[in-house]
Every structure is written in structure tokens, then in C-alpha cells.
Amino acid sequence: MQKYTFPKDFIWGVATAAYQIEGAHNVDGKGENIWDRFTSIPGNIYKNHNGNVACNHYNLYEKDIEIMEELGIKNYRLSISWARIFPKGYGEINQKGLDYYKRLINTLISKGIKPAVTLYHWDLPQHLQDMGGWANRKVIDYFVEYAELMFKEFGDVVPIWITHNEPWVVSILGHAWGVHAPGIKDYKTALQVAHNILLSHGKVVKLYRSMNLKGKIGITLNLSSTHPLTDDEKDVRAAEVYDGFLNRWFLDAVLKGTYPEDMVKLYREQNILPEYTDEDMSIISEKIDFLGINYYTRSVLKYDENAYPLKASLVDLENPKTDMGWEIYPQGLYELLTNIHHNYGGVDILITENGAAFNDIVNYKGKVVDDYRIDYLYRHLREAHRAISEGVNLRGYYLWSFLDNFEWAEGYAKRFGIVFVDYKTQQRIVKESAYWYSNVIKNNSLCE
Numbered sequence: 001m002q003k004y005t006f007p008k009d010f011i012w013g014v015a016t017a018a019y020q021i022e023g024a025h026n027v028d029g030k031g032e033n034i035w036d037r038f039t040s041i042p043g044n045i046y047k048n049h050n051g052n053v054a055c056n057h058y059n060l061y062e063k064d065i066e067i068m069e070e071l072g073i074k075n076y077r078l079s080i081s082w083a084r085i086f087p088k089g090y091g092e093i094n095q096k097g098l099d100y101y102k103r104l105i106n107t108l109i110s111k112g113i114k115p116a117v118t119l120y121h122w123d124l125p126q127h128l129q130d131m132g133g134w135a136n137r138k139v140i141d142y143f144v145e146y147a148e149l150m151f152k153e154f155g156d157v158v159p160i161w162i163t164h165n166e167p168w169v170v171s172i173l174g175h176a177w178g179v180h181a182p183g184i185k186d187y188k189t190a191l192q193v194a195h196n197i198l199l200s201h202g203k204v205v206k207l208y209r210s211m212n213l214k215g216k217i218g219i220t221l222n223l224s225s226t227h228p229l230t231d232d233e234k235d236v237r238a239a240e241v242y243d244g245f246l247n248r249w250f251l252d253a254v255l256k257g258t259y260p261e262d263m264v265k266l267y268r269e270q271n272i273l274p275e276y277t278d279e280d281m282s283i284i285s286e287k288i289d290f291l292g293i294n295y296y297t298r299s300v301l302k303y304d305e306n307a308y309p310l311k312a313s314l315v316d317l318e319n320p321k322t323d324m325g326w327e328i329y330p331q332g333l334y335e336l337l338t339n340i341h342h343n344y345g346g347v348d349i350l351i352t353e354n355g356a357a358f359n360d361i362v363n364y365k366g367k368v369v370d371d372y373r374i375d376y377l378y379r380h381l382r383e384a385h386r387a388i389s390e391g392v393n394l395r396g397y398y399l400w401s402f403l404d405n406f407e408w409a410e411g412y413a414k415r416f417g418i419v420f421v422d423y424k425t426q427q428r429i430v431k432e433s434a435y436w437y438s439n440v441i442k443n444n445s446l447c448e
């Protein structure tokens, strides 16, 4: 039987995000955030679901951490809800919000579970959106103020920090396509938002360095290997442009301090190029300790004369898919890891999210036998192992997600968890994939 052993100190973890699991949306002084607002507007979310209760993790976190402990999970990526700390986004601190995260983080550490904290996982305080949100450069300063307080409070006990989760999704889904909060549909705004988020990232990295903290800090990007539908030069160019739009715009800025020339030219021609300075780019590319990658699927592109602004359209192939409709394409993870290793100087990498939504059911024995999810995870971890064996500095893997949770525009219709959540009773059921993952962690290896 083939066994794939990972490096001795490889980080095996699970991941969640505040708005998706906490609930308690207006409890203990928490301010309104843009997802509280966006989900309150009928039509935005599947069946008008919202995160008001979610997995009630705000009240059930001790029970959830017990499950992690039972499974032998030693690393947990969580996010902090900015509006719990600063209800207005800046200024007055909400002590009860701060106390919640102190309890949560201290409980994790007392159980030997290392926290990796994401400072921003999409839940901007609404008060800041009311002044323009991330399109307003002033919000950058407020983000630095929030980060400074988090570093002061938790900098000595949190070993891994992620400034932002997926600036591309915040920018494009939230400000160009309008399918995420705050529901804006304007590419020029979207690209300015992306730039300001990246600038806030760089400023916070510099702040972290100035505080002489002993942990590691990075950023998480959602990346996808891109493929042309055919070898026709128009399709090949479409894939290159989409690669620039999704991947290289962010990778080059953070790791090289420049925006890719081909995309700068395209955005300038389309009059959607953001305003930025050389100084901005120098700050954005402040050296990070690791690059976080969220990988779910590849992207297949074809030339499309009518597709604004890229003249490239995603193609939906008839291949095996997850419940999100995303093609299951494990080799795309290998392609991505090796490309980044070779093109971006061998930067240390953490897979900060990988996982799959499937239509889980509880069987007559009260179990969730999610072999399809085990298959997805196995295949992707095999590709990760292949990349490591070829020299890629992959240091860890955080499975998305620990719990079934609020899947943004899809509400509770999509289940990504390795722990099933019955939203009517808040009962947790550990899925078979969790037991499988527990074994992978214990053995630090994959067995065929």
C-alpha cells in the first residue's frame, strides 16, 4: 500500500470565518457589518438566509473546540469580526467583543491548538461602508488601528497572522459583480478597492515588523490554475488575461511590488485602472513570511468578444463537480504550487483553504458517510505531496471547513464542513471525513 508522508513539522489545520459561524450578530455590543446589512436585503442571499445565528459558535465555541481536541486537530484558522472589536470600525473599543476573542484564543491554546488569525474575512463594519468602504483610502488607516490593537492583545500568543482573505473576491464579487456585500457593480471601484486592500495589507505587515512580534504574517489569495478551452490563440490569450485578472495582479503586487504590465495596459484602455503610486507598491510588497493560498478548482477560459472587460469567459465543462458547481481538478493545485514556486522565488506557502461542498445527508444510523469529500481531500493532498516532493516550500494545509456554515450568497444550502451542523437544533455530527482527516494528522501521511 502506497504511503505519502509529509514533512515532519507540516501544519495540519482546519479553517472557519467569523461571519460564517459565530451568529450573535447584534449581541454584546457588536456593531453592524456589511454582511448583516447585505443579508437583510431580500433577494441577495439564497432563501434570504443570514448569519444572525449561523452555527452559534459565539456561544458554542467550547463544545466546538472539544470536537477539535477529540479529532487531534492542532491548528485552527479563525477570523476576528472587526465590528465586534470596533463597532464603528474605529475609536471606541467594545470590551465584551475583545473578551470573547480572549476566551476563544485562550481556550484554544489551553488545549494545545495553535490559532492562525485572519484579521479581515469580508465583514467590514457598516459604518465604514457608509463612508465609502474600501474605496475610501481613509479606511486603510482604520484597518491599521484595528490590526494594532489585535497585535497588542494577541501578538504574543498567536503565531500566524493573515491580514486579508481573498482580496479578489472582496473586490470583484463585492464591487464588480455585486453578488457579495456591499453589492456594488463597478469595475473601476472594484480595482481601487483591491488596491486599497493590498495597501492596507502592506501597512499592517510593516506595523507587525515594527512591533518585534515573534510570529509569522502573510496574506491569503484565492488562486486558480487557468486553462484555454482550445489551443486557438484567442482562447490562449483569454486564459492569460484571466490569469492576470485573478492571479498575477495580486501575486505580482504582493511578491514583486509591481502590477503586471499586460493587465495595467488592458485596465488603462478600459479606463478602470486604479490610482496608485510607486510608494504604494513598495508598501504592498513589504516582505511576508508566507503566502496563503485558497484553492478549490481550476478555471477554463474561452475568447468571448462580448465579455467585459476581459473578452474572456469561464467555460463550464461536463466534468465531475462539487455542490458549488466547481470542477474537481486536483492537478490544478499542483500546477499552481509549482508555478508560484518557480515564478515567485520559492516563497513559503500555506494552503489556507481547500475543501468541497457536497449534499451531505444524515443516514439512518445518524452518520454522515461523506466518501466523496474524502476522495476530494485525498486527491488534493496527493497533489500537494507531489509538489512538496518536487521542492515546493509548502508548510501547511488548513481544510475548509471545520463546520458546515453560512456559505455567503448560497446561505446554508452548501455544506463544506467535516462536522455536520443541524441548524434547527445546533447539533454537531462528526462526518466520516473528519475521522479520516484525524488519521491523516495522526500519521502525518496519506495512505492509498
Ligand SMILES: N=[N+]=NCCCCNC(=O)[C@@H]1[C@H]2[C@H](O)[C@@H](O)[C@H](O)[C@@H](CO)[C@@H]12
Pocket: 017, 020, 165, 166, 169, 222, 294, 296, 353, 400, 407, 408, 416
Ligand atoms: N463566482 N465565483 N467565484 C469564483 C471563485 C470564488 C472562490 N471562493 C472562495 O474561494 C471562497 C473562500 C472563502 O474564503 C470562504 O469564506 C468560502 O466559504 C469558501 C467556499 O466558497 C471559499
